[in-house]
Amino acid sequence: MSVILGCLATAAILPSALASSSHLAALALQNVLDKASPIFGSYINRAPGRAEWMKAYPDDTPLVHLNIPGTHDSATWNYDQATQRSLKGITDLNQVTVPVPETFRCQDLPFIDMLDMGIRAFDLRYSFDPTNTTLVFYHGPALLSETSTVDDVLFGFYQWLDDHPSETIFLSFQHESSTAKYTSNNAELQLNLYNILVSPEARHYFLQKKDQLGALGEARGKIILLRRFDLDQLDSSYTEDLPGLHFSPSLWTDNSPDISLVYNSKKNMTAFIEDYYQPLTPTGSSAVENIKWKFNATKRHLLKATTGLEDSLFWTFASGTNTANTPPDWPRIIATGNGSDLTPEGGVNHQLVSFFEAF
Structure with missing residues (x-):
């Protein structure tokens, strides 16, 4: 028997292969944005207008000196009777009674429209979907979408920041505890959120600064994480690894x-x-x-x-x-x-x- 160990030869990358790769990447991103659309809205890169209002402020402006417009329970804009009815088959798995949609709906416009109108702070409430598989958005027991995962929607914010690099976004994450009869903010759920927030993409787009707000210049094109959650079911090193400001729900x-x-x-x-x-x-x-x-x-x-x-x-x-x-x-x-x-x-x-x- 003859075993020959050698080095791999590097093949030349033809222009057609590069074009195909770029095309596939664009298709993959579009697929993610389509899945995010029930929460984020259909992605359109419009003319700047209010979408770039932060351009008017110099880089050395302290973030605490800015008035940042935001929305409460931001993901509820599409929650109406039709949405509730279409999701009933899967929300029945949660074994809770969901009141009428008017109880939960706080917004009228999708995230993409909010961003383009100048909104920069978003209040996001998450938990496991009824199959305990992915993190999705809720308001109380109201499941807002089964297809738009937290990860998918973040890619909408990432793309928007690529198109508007002068801006910065504040994302508040809070675990919604009343989503299902047997829901639990357990280690599995917390690890799922942690993995989303430390992915290579998140490391790039979330400002990797901890426990303080600096100047606008360093935050342009970035997301500032407002952590209204604890990772108390995980080792303390997980909490130490996250950027942003921590607001423990216990306090x-x-x-x-x-x-x-x-x-x-x-x-x-x-x-x-x-x-x-x-x-x-x-x-x-x-x-x-x-x-x-x-x-x-x-x-x-x-x-x-x-x-x-x-x-x-x-x-x-x-x-x-x-x-x-x-x-x-x-x-x-x-x-x-x-x-x-x-x-x-x-x-x-x-x-x-x-x-x-x-x-």
Whole structure:
């Protein structure tokens, strides 16, 4: 027997092969973007406009000095009766009762439109799909899409940043715990999320800076991770390996207008947060009262940011709901009113516009 060990000869790469490879890569990316479209929307690279508003600010602008517009429960834009009905066969596997779609829907536009309109912060709620296979998006027990995985949607953000390298995006990730009867934020789920956030693609697009916000220049073309989750079922080295700012859910006070969380103890950096999502009005309160309570909490928090704390991080939620009311005040009503004389000043959105214009 003769064993001959040698080196591989390197074949010349012909132009046609390069073209084929490029074509396949484009097809693969398009396939991922198509799967992401129920959440991200159909990808279109439009004219810049507001999509590049950060260009107007110099590179040395501290990120904490910018007002970053964002959306709460960002992935709910496509959740209506038709969506709920089409997903019922698979959501039945979760063995939970899913209320009417109006309970969960907080947005009207897909991510691609939000980005092009200037939105830069996204509130993302994830958990395992009903087969415990992939991470997908939920709002409470409402499965928002079975086909759009967290990984797929991230590629939409990556592509958008390639097309708009002057911009930076903030992504808040939070585990949704009420998705299924037997759901668990276990080690398998946490490892799945970890692997997504440390993939080669994520390492490239997520700003690899930890526990602090720097200047806009270093963040251009990058994503800043806001970690509203713990990896407490994994070794501590997994948490240490992740970039971004950590806001442990164990320290996030539920339904509070005034939360303070230290995200960098060495430098004593604190985030001030308003997350008063359900006004604690008396039973039977009108929509006007619920809107007023939510608007006042939001306004107070915004004013607090102007009182000698300009170098601090403020995180303000302008959204709210009161589904216990009769009739219920859905998120849409708190945001925009109910379209009748019963909410003459509109919702929180309208009143915030007047507040900013007069400030």
